[in-house]
Amino acid sequence: MDFSSFVVQLLNGLASASSLFLVAAGLSLIFGVTRIVNFAHGSFFMVGIYIAYSFVNILSSTIGFWPALILSPLIVGLLGAVIEISLMRRIYRAPELFQLLATFALVLVIKDAVLWFWGAEELLGPRAPGLKGSVEILSRQFPSYDLFLIVVGPVLLCALWLLLTRTRWGTLIRAATQDREMVAALGVNQAWLFTAVFALGALLAGLGGALQLPREPANLEMDLNTIGAAFVVVVVGGMGSIPGAYVAALLIAEMKAICIWLGVVDLFGIHISFSKLTLVVEFLVMAVVLIFRPWGLMGRAQSRSRHAAEIEAPLRRSSRGAQLAVWGLVALLVLAPFLTAQSPYFVVLGVDLLIAALFAVSLHFIMGPAGMHSFGHAAYFGLGAYAAALLVRAAGLPMEASLLIAPLIAALGAVVFGWFCVRLSGVYLAMLTLAFAQITWAVIFQWDALTGGSNGLTGVWPEPWLADKKNYFLLTLGLVVISIWMLRRILFSPFGFAMRASRDSALRADAIGINVPCVQWLAFIFAGGFAGLAGAIFTFSKGSISPDAVSVGRSVDGLVMVLLGGIQTLSGSIFGSVLFTWLHDAVARNTEYWRATLGGIILLLVLLFPQGVAGYAKLIAERLTTKKQVKTPDFDRAQSGAKP
Known part of the structure; x- marks a missing residue:
């Protein structure tokens, strides 16, 4: 040095x-x-x-x-x-x-x-003519091309500054x-x-x-x-x-x-x-x-988009018929492993779908009702996953105890990260969540002695009574159903209404006595805990865990799941997670260019259903209900001139 x-x-x-x-x-x-x-x-x-x-x-x-x-x-x-x-x-x-x-x-x-x-394959281009050599700086060789790049940056900065401040087009851009x-x-x-x-x-x-x-x-x-x-x-x-x-x-x-x-x-x-x-x-x-500096070194607060709140529709309680349909679906899922005994892969895919649903619902919990957009939700998934693996391997705890403790450790991570995140909003909040997720990934990736580094941890299998995939599917189904039910109960509790009030107008919520940062912080903790449970279930289903569980890709997958289904309803995130996971699995197994196929399907869904598939279905249902209620019996009699 x-x-x-x-x-x-x-x-x-x-x-x-x-x-x-x-x-x-x-x-x-x-x-x-x-x-x-x-x-x-x-x-x-x-x-x-x-x-x-x-x-x-x-x-x-x-x-x-x-x-x-x-x-x-x-x-x-x-x-x-x-x-x-x-x-x-x-x-x-x-x-x-x-x-x-x-x-x-x-x-x-x-x-x-x-x-x-x-x-x-990687493609290496030729060296730049005239800049192939190097120059000596303090008895050390430095590439000539890098000196060229050093000059390029300030030159283009000045060109952009002149374009934006000295031309009419630049004035329009600034306006x-x-x-x-x-x-x-x-x-x-x-x-x-x-x-x-x-x-x-x-x-x-x-x-x-x-x-x-x-x-x-x-x-x-x-x-x-x-x-x-x-x-x-x-x-x-x-x-x-x-x-x-x-x-x-x-x-x-x-x-x-x-x-x-x-x-x-x-x-x-x-x-x-x-x-x-x-x-x-x-x-x-x-x-x-x-x-x-919440707006960056040289930035300032961005004005709120006039279309930003269009997705923040109020949550409504499901009708009696819808609730019966949900419990009927749960009963069908309980029977599914036995009805599909000839297709063992269904059980494996079913566990993945259930884990994805819980992960997506936990993300929806802070994105929809709380209005906090997270680009780093995989941090809590990964913390729960690694906590479960380490509790079994290092601490010698049984799987059942690990499934209880791992979500608490993930929630503890949300306590720390959420305390900082709730002080920001919009893109800055989303990017701070991404920063904390990447820091978590880097620690896991490099701490070889504890986490196994890039190799991860292996040999984390469920208990013998869960060796049968059908039993593990039923355990996963029970945990996921209970978790989603608990999150739904929270959403329709006084705390859930406080969350939505803080989302819709922080100033008004504060004026009526709601501690907005505290409410948002608690929402982060709840969401982190349930995401950690999804990670713990994932670890035992695969028998191993790697740093990919904390990667940006998993956070982005969670965002896609929530948005595909629609952020207006709790069921939207469930539908979106099932749709995305199933599409990912089906497309990846049937074509080499699965990314383009999946991306094309997502683009088509976004253009056709800009409020998500489930959100669009809910909108259609509400319109049909409204049309049926327009002509009441009294209205019909008034139209015909009869007395009521």
Whole structure:
């Protein structure tokens, strides 16, 4: 750890910050104007590097390396414009969370399109001509291309600043970030403004990907890896702030560089591996920033969307007929293992469906009635799963005791994380939940002595009396039914009404004596505990557990389940979880390109049922009931002139 290596690592951080800034700047622009949290933005980065690879290999001999490289972001920008016109315009007035669901489906489609066209292997591009060598800095060699990237970041920051502050188009963009509807009322063609901004954002992401071609190989994991880091940069810098995105990119990239430089440090006899912190340092930075500056370093509170509350419909008690139908379904599920004895796979799939239903319902508990959108609900699922495994393996407790204690440990994690999260709202709340989930994942992934690290924990099987899958299915069914019944009881208790009051108007709820932060905190704890129970059941059903249980992918799956069914009803999350899990299983077993197929189905459902499948069914039922009640007997007699 000498001074020269420290300087070189800082320069590496500057080079990485430039590429990260380009992606984050495009994401910030798109969110600032359209208010869409574009989950597919990382896919534009990935497509940019793949197209650059093809163009450079095909066209560099005729038009040269740099013109071929620059063509790539232009194509990505055109792709962004096509996607905005064909898809985004149809969902601008949909609830914001369903916009997120649509962009997630787009990620699946684009990933399989790239897989089909370029294959699954990593593709390494050629070195940039004129920048293949290195320069000597403090007796150390530093790549010339990285020096070029260090210059690119500030140059593009200045270009974007001039575009947004010195042109009429930039003035319209800044006005749209404050009030989109007012800009449209003044006669501005809002549709084409959105298209131009979306195309520019995609172009910047594609440029960031293309510039990475001489530094790293193109691979299919770039989309999700990049979008996570880009979200962090945008939130730390402040949503919609381009200078804030650059400052945040510098801060995070340099923090990673310093961690690499420090390596393993011995403090008072304790070995601390700072290099391992690079997996989670950006989320640590985001958590600290959001706790002390809720709107980011250079951001400010976003105005509430006029369509944000459309999904927050009041919950209603089920009719007597609906309740009888539910208990009839439960009775049918009890008999299902015996009726399908010739198909053992049904029992295995049934356990997965029940676990998914409990996980989705626990997430719906804080998303719908409490109005708190979580991108990190897998943290509590994973805490419950690992707690159950460790209680059996390390503490020697029986499975029954582990199933009781594991949800309490997950709830304890929700106590800690929820205390910070309930102080934020909107996208900032969602991103802080993501930060805590990623921190949890990093601890589990790296704590080899306790959690098994990347290998996870194996040999966690249920008790002998549950060795028969039918018995385990019935146990799972009983636990899930009781848990959902308890959550429903909470929703229709005074506490549940306080949750919905806090969601609908925090100021009015506070005025009538409701302690809003306390109510939301307790909601987090309840949701975390039941998600932990789902994780514990999952562990014993599979006999093992791995860090994937805490990954971003599982949190996103939970969001998709809730939104597919509809957030207006408790049954919507159950229906959505069953639909998504069944589709995932059926599609993955029958086609190589299952992501594109699944993404296409989700896109179709979002366009046809913007309030979720169950939410749409409920809306139709309410309309039919209203029509039947319009013509009462008294009304009919009045129409005919008869006396009542």
